[in-house]
Amino acid sequence: MDSITLTTLFLIFLLAGVIVRSWLAKRQIAHVKTHRDQVPAEFAEKIRLFSHQRAADYTVQRTQLRITEGLFDVAVLLWLTLGGGLAWIDAILLQWISTDLWRQVALIACVVVFLGALQVPFTLYKQFKLEAKFGFNRMTPALFIADLFKGLAIAAILGLPLLILILWLMQTAGTYWWAWAWASWAVFNLLIMFIFPTWIAPLFNKFTPLDDVKLKDRIQALAKRCDFAIQGLFVMDGSKRSAHGNAYFTGFGKSRRIVFFDTLLSKLSPEEIEAVLAHELGHFKHKHIVKRLVISFVSSLVMFAVLGYLSSQAWFYEGLGVTPHTDMSNHGMALILFFLVVPVFTFALTPLMSWLSRKDEFEADQFAAQQSEASQLVSALVKLFDDNAATLTPDPIHSAFYDSHPPATIRIRQLAAA
Numbered sequence: 001m002d003s004i005t006l007t008t009l010f011l012i013f014l015l016a017g018v019i020v021r022s023w024l025a026k027r028q029i030a031h032v033k034t035h036r037d038q039v040p041a042e043f044a045e046k047i048r049l050f051s052h053q054r055a056a057d058y059t060v061q062r063t064q065l066r067i068t069e070g071l072f073d074v075a076v077l078l079w080l081t082l083g084g085g086l087a088w089i090d091a092i093l094l095q096w097i098s099t100d101l102w103r104q105v106a107l108i109a110c111v112v113v114f115l116g117a118l119q120v121p122f123t124l125y126k127q128f129k130l131e132a133k134f135g136f137n138r139m140t141p142a143l144f145i146a147d148l149f150k151g152l153a154i155a156a157i158l159g160l161p162l163l164i165l166i167l168w169l170m171q172t173a174g175t176y177w178w179a180w181a182w183a184s185w186a187v188f189n190l191l192i193m194f195i196f197p198t199w200i201a202p203l204f205n206k207f208t209p210l211d212d213v214k215l216k217d218r219i220q221a222l223a224k225r226c227d228f229a230i231q232g233l234f235v236m237d238g239s240k241r242s243a244h245g246n247a248y249f250t251g252f253g254k255s256r257r258i259v260f261f262d263t264l265l266s267k268l269s270p271e272e273i274e275a276v277l278a279h280e281l282g283h284f285k286h287k288h289i290v291k292r293l294v295i296s297f298v299s300s301l302v303m304f305a306v307l308g309y310l311s312s313q314a315w316f317y318e319g320l321g322v323t324p325h326t327d328m329s330n331h332g333m334a335l336i337l338f339f340l341v342v343p344v345f346t347f348a349l350t351p352l353m354s355w356l357s358r359k360d361e362f363e364a365d366q367f368a369a370q371q372s373e374a375s376q377l378v379s380a381l382v383k384l385f386d387d388n389a390a391t392l393t394p395d396p397i398h399s400a401f402y403d404s405h406p407p408a409t410i411r412i413r414q415l416a417a418a
């Protein structure tokens, strides 16, 4: 491989990604608009026309925003790489910082903060304009700022030591540094999963034990039926930020808990909540969570191995707009280039990942239908789709490409047949 070939491939994949994304978005918008004035027959009795139209408008506007954001991201990526942005930042840091390791840490920190700062206007627009317009936003500007700084502080406290460790391994661990770096990364990830429920999540939300005795009994009966040990049932004040409802499992072993958003509890009946939880238990029983963890660890090992190879090739840097140093290390640059550019090439895998995820959703639905009432899950889903203004009429190709969950009509048809 030489640098011209890499540049060409990079540009081809980038352009193909833009074309596919825009084409899919156009299809989605057209499809949703075409079906805007009629509620699909299956839902005609449950969802009112104005609600269906609201979901259509919400979907269209979010899709439009995604196109704009995507084009902006492409421009930034081109500037950083072939446009010489990374080389420019590196040259400035070189004048200021003489220690090799700190210069590399600073390079990565600068790029991460820069990219994060560019996201802020989009996040602001989304939260305070789009979400607010459809009545979903509950966040105040003060909370937004507090979240932003807390997020930064946590990223620095947890992320910087890992980054320094990886850069140090690249420098000193020899040819197979990438295997050590991957192992460190994997341990770090497991650690985060372990401390997330008890240490990190409470920094952002309040968790109170579920005190509804009837609901608790119902959930404990379900857990017993499914032979699942629950360590705790908690309610989270999700309404602090958004009206969207959710429920999730978190943690391992002794810290394993079930968390309900208060917004979910206020919308669903106890029977419906049980059915939603049975679906989540289905993910556990079918080992979807472990499977995803294994997929993520294996694919990241492959990524680290590829990075191990690329980081020692001059064409990798030159093909992406950076002249590698000959008298000092390029490890920080290799890391940042790799993480910027890899998504351009892995975008093509999106439909495969979405398909795998939808397969898991069907399995979890089947489990819920066996352990609980399929009809209750259907009515919970209808309520959630309605409340979240999720479209009932997505474009089939757009949905097949992106959606981690099957479209409502197909999901409900399958549940009705269960």
Ligand SMILES: [Zn+2]
Pocket (backbone or CB within 6 Å): 279, 280, 283, 360, 361, 364
């Ligand atoms: Zn699911």
